[in-house]
Amino acid sequence: MSLYQAPLKDMQLLVEQALQKTGLASCPELEDFDAPLVAAILEEAGKFAAGELAPLNAVGDTIGCQFEGGKVITPPGWKEAYQKFCDAGWMGLALPAEHGGQAIPKFIAQPVNEMWLSANLAFVMFHALAQGGSELLLSFGTEQQKQRYLEPIITGRWTVAMALTEPNAGSDLGSLTTKAVPQDDGRYLIKGQKIYITYGEHDLAENIVHLVLARTPNAPAGSRGVSLFAVPKYRIGEDDTPGEPNDVLCTGIEHKTGLHGSPTCSISYGEQDACVGELIGDENRGLAAMFVLMNEARLSCGMQGVGLGELGFQRSLEYALERIQGSDSQGDKGKVAIVRHPDVARMLLSIRSEVMGLRALGYLIAAQIDQAEYSADDNERKALQARIALLTPIFKAFATEKANLMAGTTIQIFGGMGFVEETGVAQLMRDVRITTIYEGTTGIQARDLVFRKIQGDSGRALEALLDEMDEDGKSYIEQGSDNGLSQELLRATSAVRMAIPAITGEDSRVLTLNAGSVPLLEALGTLCCAWQLACTAATAHNRKAEHPEYYQNLIALADYYFAHSVPLIYAKLASFPKADRGVAEYQFEY
């Protein structure tokens, strides 16, 4: 039984697809990162994921984290793996070289991240925090703060924790009550209780930098009165090394249904009134700063969906090829492996097509972030930023919702064996369940999509996306590489286009848009995957001769998706304008 093998061929193909799409391949700043280098990095990462991280995944689930006397003990093997991860330079892969990172562009870091997430999600949760936390500090930290924090974080000597949620402030962060009182030395005394802090306490690194949202005295109510503070577990001395404890007390870890290896901490800051923090960015602008980290975390979440989907696909394909049961429905004699049953094949293709479509989307977003960074054209950069802002909630919510379904399908392929814990696929279902919730629920993403990213933008970024899909579809027809899919793609973009006025028009109804936001997001998510799969199929068409079986399969995969998933676009669009039906009238209390 193989626990996980990085799907290098798929990854390289989709990296290439993202490079072509963005034109990044011809970006002078990135000319060093050519195909052989990409291949080498992915291969190394694949070895690390399969060899070091995947074997610890079940250990993390069965043993989990232990909590004793305010300390968290990570599962056996965690510490050693963490050290190897840092020593190999993976922590700072996509972070600046001047602070100890490898300065690899996002388009390469994304498939590498996917490998970590597939191999051992619970373990690697610290990584997106280090990446996002560093980006936050790069954008909002003072020079001194950058000097103090970045190198230890990027090399993994210190980790980052993100302390937002309080018992009464979850999705509504503006309700938080943690206090930050300024002191004479310019620092702040922090006091408050936070929950759901991933890696808020652990035994892997010498210090933990808590990025804490809190309110200064007399701050405005709501989200406009929230500031961001760096609160180290151990106070940092003049020489920037950790010293005495900083009154940051872990009061417990959650007993979760999944991700047992990742400690989800409750933290009390300032129980002894001795918790010191320093302001990051401007006072009352904490949410804006935190959103740098949050956006990174959302993209990471989407990749978690891809990574767990891939893991489920690998496990269920392996099982379906081995498990002999029943006769061939096409009439052959003898017992067959269950992969030969069309309904099992359908389930496998449902997973693989979602994974490939979502992976392509995730890699494209990463490449577009690089593209925006290196773009010299202000308008182009703004358009790219709007595109990324539009795709982020779609990718986060749709990939994670689908990943939950994919985990269910994986178990279904295993049959009764899937319900037995030792098989390991039930862990997938349990682990993935949080992904539609943390870093903003699906409902929060959908609201962000409809109100901020479409209505707030007058539909421009969405129109531009649909235009690009149409251009692609037409060019595949022209090039004779469309595999008969482009007309279906154009029909779907046209259907989505017709839904825009209901969002941006003057008579848009806030209740309908709220109740219909998730159906709309599902329609757009499906369309994005269809677009990406059509693109992959077009490439496959042109390369068939190189490796016929592989590329024919990619065309079959797109064909499958257009037959089985694209019809859902119309169903969701049909629901969207009438989404308040029943919702408006139903009284839950009477």
Add this chain to the structure above:
Amino acid sequence: MSLYQAPLKDMQLLVEQALQKTGLASCPELEDFDAPLVAAILEEAGKFAAGELAPLNAVGDTIGCQFEGGKVITPPGWKEAYQKFCDAGWMGLALPAEHGGQAIPKFIAQPVNEMWLSANLAFVMFHALAQGGSELLLSFGTEQQKQRYLEPIITGRWTVAMALTEPNAGSDLGSLTTKAVPQDDGRYLIKGQKIYITYGEHDLAENIVHLVLARTPNAPAGSRGVSLFAVPKYRIGEDDTPGEPNDVLCTGIEHKTGLHGSPTCSISYGEQDACVGELIGDENRGLAAMFVLMNEARLSCGMQGVGLGELGFQRSLEYALERIQGSDSQGDKGKVAIVRHPDVARMLLSIRSEVMGLRALGYLIAAQIDQAEYSADDNERKALQARIALLTPIFKAFATEKANLMAGTTIQIFGGMGFVEETGVAQLMRDVRITTIYEGTTGIQARDLVFRKIQGDSGRALEALLDEMDEDGKSYIEQGSDNGLSQELLRATSAVRMAIPAITGEDSRVLTLNAGSVPLLEALGTLCCAWQLACTAATAHNRKAEHPEYYQNLIALADYYFAHSVPLIYAKLASFPKADRGVAEYQFEY
């Protein structure tokens, strides 16, 4: 926090709906079972479910069953609850009075069963086995066998276990290899290993009657060579009381992701060559006999979906009414309970509408079983049997697939709290996961539906069902009670009708039908729920004055379902005829 309250008002309404639909209310054999009696039984059962079973549900999950030295120890409180369950007569509620049962018709037993399943599914798994096992013995047992087994089973002194699966014979039962060698005294020596046997061993009752599928010497290969045997845990003496052990050894219980309170046993029969069984029914006709039990188990599975969905609805509604978070999207000031957020309301209605539609369908099937039993008209009875046979796979598969989604939605409503085990809703997700697998996977149900129940019947039962839906829709229009839904219902039935020739026609393609069987089942399941909800809404329309809030809500619920779920019928029907796209071409091995 309320763990579970039987939804008596909903239940009584849908019992009434099923009675009206079947005309059972005027059946002379059932005249004693009038509305007050139904209400009294449901009320008593509701008290038992809420008071005795629901409090043990979390105990079963957290402590689970223990296995020691071949014995299974059920969770604390299980034994006492079992005794109370039997003493109160619930075990034999719908079984013949002459054997110790209460002889209550199915249409009343169904909502009672639903309560057990909601309150504590893991505990009550023995009940469907007793019900189905008794029905099997009533149909296929000799008089002596009925005398020997029925009274102890119906009163709960003995339980029933269903021993079908072997490591290499799951969905393909015809592959089983357990042997049954006839002895001079007419009995058989049984030898073989079975797995996944629910309550195959436990400490609740004085004996366990294993219904074991095995092959006699020289039996034909495959499913036509399978016979059924009653194999008691303790041999039954001349006086029909249990005596010495019968060489039935429990070798272990599964470590499952859910249903921890229900022991899933591996059993070795005849390790010492001393396992005695008696043939039930004819040799080589074991599968036909087992299907009596299996059909009962499938209907019970469907009700599990309903029951777990209801439990999730109750828990998530309670939470959504209590949890204060965020402001009203409609612009009111101040923080609100999350039920006020339209997307949360949408999620709640998605659960409640599925539950009500599926519940109505489950109750209707039960009433139709009664109707078939009491029908004096051969043609009517045959038509009813065909209807039940058609609806059984739809109900089993669709209700359980939806229940998995509903459990996910329940957790989603709880947000981060849902991922924490103490909240109790993660248990729902874990428990429900097996329901789409056991008693025939969704794929097996879908194949049964398409090939046996539609193609094998030349589409007659399906046409009759669609005709009835059309008649209902038209009559609601005529009566002015259709709430604007009937046209949508008629449009959907017409779309389904157009799909039938692809199944029954001469040019039907076996690969397409196989790959499209699940999408078709989903379309039919959705249509059945839409039909039942439209029916409920019509009743609600007529009764609005009686209790306006309740009945308006039922109309809103149907309206919601037609807006959000009915469009999926068209999506699935669009996939159906092209369901082999990609499936035919994709090569999993190359």
